[in-house]
Amino acid sequence: MTTTSNTVNLRHLNIELTEVIGKGNFTIAYKVTRDRKVFAAKIYYYFYANYEWLKIRYQQLYTIKHPNILNSHGSEKLPGKVIAVFMEYADGGSLHNYIHGSGKYTRNNAYDWMIQLAKVCPILKYMPVMRYSHIIHILQGLAYLHGLKPSPICHGNLKPENLFLTENYSCLKIGDLASGVEFISNCYTPPEACLNRPRDFCTISLDLIHTYILESNKGCYTEKYDIYGFGVILWEVLTRRRPVFKNICELLTCLPNDVGSSNVKSLIARCSQDDPHRRPMMKDVVGDLLQIRNGVVTYTQESKATEEKPIFKALKEYPDLKLGEVMGQGSFGAVYKATLRGAQVAVKRYFFNNTQGNQGIEREVRYLSRVNHENIIKLYGTMVDEEGKTLVVMEYADCGSLHNYLYDNGEQKPNYIYTLALKWMHQLAKGIAYLHAMKPRSVIHRDLKPHNLLLTNGYRTLKIADFGTVTELATVMTSNVGTASYMAPEVVCSKVYTEKSDVFSFGIVLWEVLARKRPFYHLQNREPFAILYQIGIGKHPILEDVKNYPNVKLLRYVIRSCWIIEPKERPTMELLASCLADC
Structure with missing residues (x-):
């Protein structure tokens, strides 16, 4: 058994397994009681989990005390060649069961959940008092894990099934921190996970899977890995739909207009970029969500966003951009109604084609693409067409000027x-x-x-x-x-x-x-x-x-x-x- 000075001594517990509360591919989670205190016990089958690996994996988790992370209390080998890990019990069940069940919640609740999933980042002490309570909880927990010293923790298996609700469904807590990256692709798994997975993965014996998961943490398993899953979960809690889609454009198309502003769609799109380098940092996601939720702008030195590359590169790489009617014309260029991958956008085409002008526009758009305000048209990126003219792709406003x-x-x-x-x-x-x-x-x-x-x-x-x-x-x-x-x-x-x-x-x-x-x-x-x-x-x-x-x-x-x-x-x-x- 593994314990620390501030954990429950499980060696002498009289454990009673009362009911099954969840099942994974190689685990079963139980509700357990001892002296009228309720815990959760996650049972790892011995042919899957190596106890020394689990002990190392949980060692850092035992010291973590955070309101948006399920506390780990200890682990123990049990009869029947199984390993039990004991942790805090979440009386509200999983976020997955709540959003896809009969539970009632508002958009405000959804935003608060998500910000809880990512916070305890220095930026938050400069932000307004929080009003929404669910998306926020996710942000609180992830930012804390990603900022741990000397070894940050990335979740690697972020999905609603591993997020839990307490305090009458108002507080969200992150669970399943020790299981490592998801080895079966799903809608929450970023593209780089598949690139790093061995070709013969399906033939790996079950008793070696934990070794693969442990080693995979050293490669693609970064903060940007979790941010991809976060973007999909944000979409899921706002729509209450299961994320079954082929690409991010299909996901955004399914987002109803009444779910939120174009800023929400932009945030989901940035989190779900195929290229991990184009995804935002977690601290910037926190700031964006707080601004979307509160409708206020608060800027400090700590809330600077990282400079991102334009979302789009060159026109020839995106042949599905279709320019439509001219909506307006000014001194420097014309604005077209356009479609890109089925989404309505506006495109401004500048008349000049000199190198100085093109580089200046690209530099400005790169800086301004991080602008996120409900009363400012979002800039997505720049392109250069076959004639050398600069195109700026931006949000489309359907009611004109x-x-x-x-x-x-x-x-x-x-x-x-x-x-x-x-x-x-x-x-x-x-x-x-x-x-x-x-x-x-x-x-x-x-x-x-x-x-x-x-x-x-x-x-x-x-x-x-x-x-x-x-x-x-x-x-x-x-x-x-x-x-x-x-x-x-x-x-x-x-x-x-x-x-x-x-x-x-x-x-x-x-x-x-x-x-x-x-x-x-x-x-x-x-x-x-x-x-x-x-x-x-x-x-x-x-x-x-x-x-x-x-x-x-x-x-x-x-x-x-x-x-x-x-x-x-x-x-x-x-x-x-x-x-x-x-x-």
Whole structure:
């Protein structure tokens, strides 16, 4: 028997096996009692498990005490050539039985479970108080295991059958830590597992399987191995469907629209990448899920995401990308509606094909592909087509641009309600605040206008587009990026462009949506240079056109503060988001 000073002494226990609570390929789990205390006992058949191997495998587990990991209490050889391992009993049963049974839970519960599965990572002390309780529990436990010193522990067999519920189904705990990698492929097993498995695996005798599992830990068995399974489990708890699919695209296609935002789909896709190097680190998954769950943005030095390679490489490697109709065209390129592997995407094709421009765009997209906010269009990656033109693949917004919604055939279409207008502007402020807070360097949009603001979810959700390449294009193509009516005075005068320049543009957009008029409509000469001259001398749209609203004085004050000539005196986007939340 193996025990430590802080474990139960099992040598003198009067063990009573009461009921079978689970079965594996070579194990049976029992509910056991002793002195009215309940434990779980996992029985390993002797022809499968070498006791010395199990003892080594469990040695580190005995010292682990974590609220989201089943505690191990000891092990013992039992009559009948079997080995018993004793551990904490989970009264709620497995996550698998709960989500595929009659148990009731909300999406909030699902998120909390998953974050519990991965946490105790330093990033979490800087995050908001948690509200959802299930996806979160998974993250808590995995991050703890992956961060153990000197020897991190990777689970290797992560699936709902090995995750357990307690405390009236509110707390999730990771179990089956000692069994090692799954030797039978399933939907939770990443592709690299098959590559590292010996060709004659099926002929390996049962008494050697444990040796193979132990040795396999030294190869492909890494943090990224567990992250693949985590992505599949996230999909499973949100859909309550069994993950039977051929590839990740099929999995995402089966994800109902009401399950969550495109950010959730993006996270699942990144976790389930075939290439383990493209999967995120667990600490970044924690941050993404907390942002998705809370709808807030919190950035610290500790929450920096690792820079990822673009998801897509070259167009010739993805012949199933099909460009459709042109949805819009700007100074630098055209935007197409497209499909890739059956999924709807948007593709921006840039007109230039010089090396400097292509490298600049790729560099920006690589940095910005980690942006994860419900009000920002997700960038997936870059490609170069046969003509040498750069393509940027991004999230598709099915309701078009805010500009097209505001104007019908060039005419004003003021058929939206005040509360919807404020909701759009609050979402816009949150998204820009997120970009301005990015580390190690902030992102300045430079071209905020209704054309670059897209609508989804039945016109209720606003997403910022065209933010990803404007910084590089500013140096590659021209010194001034932007549209005349929305340019800040310091940009017109060729001074330094800062986050406060976006604040000025935001004020123009806010005025336009509330006044229901085009900016500078009152000027007799509305040529771009005439408008730029007016902005340069401190003129702006007519503030009094914002009227007949509740809190109209506050709204005018907010707009006026955005138009202050001195950039440093303008409010931050974070402050503006807070003000609009109270309007």
